[in-house]
Amino acid sequence: MSGVQIAWANALSESTLVFFTTLAPSAAFAYLALLILLFRSGIDTVIHEQIHHLLWAPLVLCMIGLIASATHLGNPSNALYVLMRVGSSPLSNEVFAAGAFLGMAAVFWLASFSIQKYYLVERIAMVCIIASGICFIAAISCAYHVETIVTWSMPLMPATIACSSAMGGPLLALCCLQATDPFPSKVPFAKGLAVVSFGATVAWLSMQTAIGLALPGIANELFTASELVPMFWPALVLSGVLCLAGSVSPFVVARRLGWDVSKAYPAGHKSVKQKSIEQNAEQKRAIQESARQKITAQEPAEQKVAGQESVGRELSARYWLIGASVSMLIGIFIMRFMFYMMHMTVGVAV
Numbered sequence: 180m181s182g183v184q185i186a187w188a189n190a191l192s193e194s195t196l197v198f199f200t201t202l203a204p205s206a207a208f209a210y211l212a213l214l215i216l217l218f219r220s221g222i223d224t225v226i227h228e229q230i231h232h233l234l235w236a237p238l239v240l241c242m243i244g245l246i247a248s249a250t251h252l253g254n255p256s257n258a259l260y261v262l263m264r265v266g267s268s269p270l271s272n273e274v275f276a277a278g279a280f281l282g283m284a285a286v287f288w289l290a291s292f293s294i295q296k297y298y299l300v301e302r303i304a305m306v307c308i309i310a311s312g313i314c315f316i317a318a319i320s321c322a323y324h325v326e327t328i329v330t331w332s333m334p335l336m337p338a339t340i341a342c343s344s345a346m347g348g349p350l351l352a353l354c355c356l357q358a359t360d361p362f363p364s365k366v367p368f369a370k371g372l373a374v375v376s377f378g379a380t381v382a383w384l385s386m387q388t389a390i391g392l393a394l395p396g397i398a399n400e401l402f403t404a405s406e407l408v409p410m411f412w413p414a415l416v417l418s419g420v421l422c423l424a425g426s427v428s429p430f431v432v433a434r435r436l437g438w439d440v441s442k443a444y445p446a447g448h449k450s451v452k453q454k455s456i457e458q459n460a461e462q463k464r465a466i467q468e469s470a471r472q473k474i475t476a477q478e479p480a481e482q483k484v485a486g487q488e489s490v491g492r493e494l495s496a497r498y499w500l501i502g503a504s505v506s507m508l509i510g511i512f513i514m515r516f517m518f519y520m521m522h523m524t525v526g527v528a529v
Contacts, residue, residue: 182401186407186520186522187520189519189520189522190517190519193522195250196519197512197518198247198248198512199248200515201244201512202241202247202508203244203245203248203277203315203319204343204344204348205343205344205348205350205351205507206237206240207241207280207312207348208316208345208347208348209240209351209355210284211348212348213234213237213352214308218305218306228291229358231291233358233359234288234291234355235288237348237351237352237355238284238288240351241284242281261274262274262275269318269323269324269325272322273315273318273319273322276317276319277315279315280311280314280315283304283308287301287304287305316341316344319340320337320341321337323340327524328523329399329524329525330397330404331521335386335389336518338386339383339387339390339518342386345376345379346379346380346425346507346511347425347504347511348376349372349373349376349429350372350426350428350429350503350504350507351504352372353369353372354497354500357496357497370433373426376426376429377426377427377430379426380507384418384419384422384423387418388415391411391412391415394411394521399524399525404523407522407523408517410517411517414513414514414517415517418510420510421509421510421513422511425503425504425506425507426503426507429503432496
């Protein structure tokens with residue numbers, strides 16, 4: 180068999196791990212991002228509840244990735260044996276960190292439906308979940324740093340996994356935020372997520388380029404690393420286009436919706452304009468109610484058009500963000516597949 184055939188066979192056999200290392204880190208990052216927003220003091224109660232309920236989305240995505248990786252164990256019950264070497268085995272650390280993070284994350288989401296709220300306990304739980312989530316992403320990143328696999332032992336390899344979580348995670352978090360109402364109150368945080376995603380994408384592509392340049396100099400007794408992945412550079416170009424398109428999309432959405440930071444006041448802050456609006460809120464509602472009673476059954480055409488345009492923009496924004504997330508994850512998946520194709524041990528593996 181040629182080197183490419185061996186590489187393809189190896190990557191295909193590890194396809195579930197490709198899927199896991201693509202989806203789980205990004206989903207975990209998205210959960211942590213939303214949790215950080217919840218941790219901010221003074222956030223509006225309604226928005227707090229909406230975001231708390233929406234934590235199920237990244238949680239489910241992360242669980243799907245973990246379930247996919249469990250098939251790699253042959254029998255999922257083998258995970259129990261994996262846990263026996265926590266602290267000494269990178270794989271055991273990864274499984275333990277995944278269980279700890281997902282367990283706490285699931286309980287915290289279920290607590291969002293509780294009638295009685297204990298905010299001190301909630302904030303302590305957030306700190307614990309954020310810490311466990313960071314450990315989970317770190318464990319995934321380090322699990323594949325194996326000294327006997329010369330192509331995986333490069334220092335940049337763990338960094339690419341950690342960096343990929345900051346590429347797709349913010350986009351998944353933005354999808355959740357777009358589903359809340361009112362969205363403008365979270366614009367500064369949303370713009371921050373967009374910047375993080377774009378910056379992480381540029382850094383990740385730079386690291387992948389450095390890895391590609393190093394491949395010709397890595398070899399064992401049979402092949403050079405570049406012989407295993409001759410399509411590395413075309414794959415990187417395709418991945419780069421998809422990832423950059425995904426990272427730029429939030430800025431396109433911001434332009435289409437007219438996200439205006441001046442309309443997004445920090446938690447607890449009230450501008451002169453807001454105070455004026457609050458003072459006249461009752462008067463406005465009374466005027467609106469009176470106007471509704473006078474409006475005939477046939478709504479003016481201009482009002483219908485305005486309403487349709489508003490709904491259209493909201494739906495367009497959601498589609499843009501969902502498409503951006505899918506584009507980003509596909510781009511990451513392509514290079515994770517290349518990662519498993521370049522699997523090459525120091526000696527001859529039997």
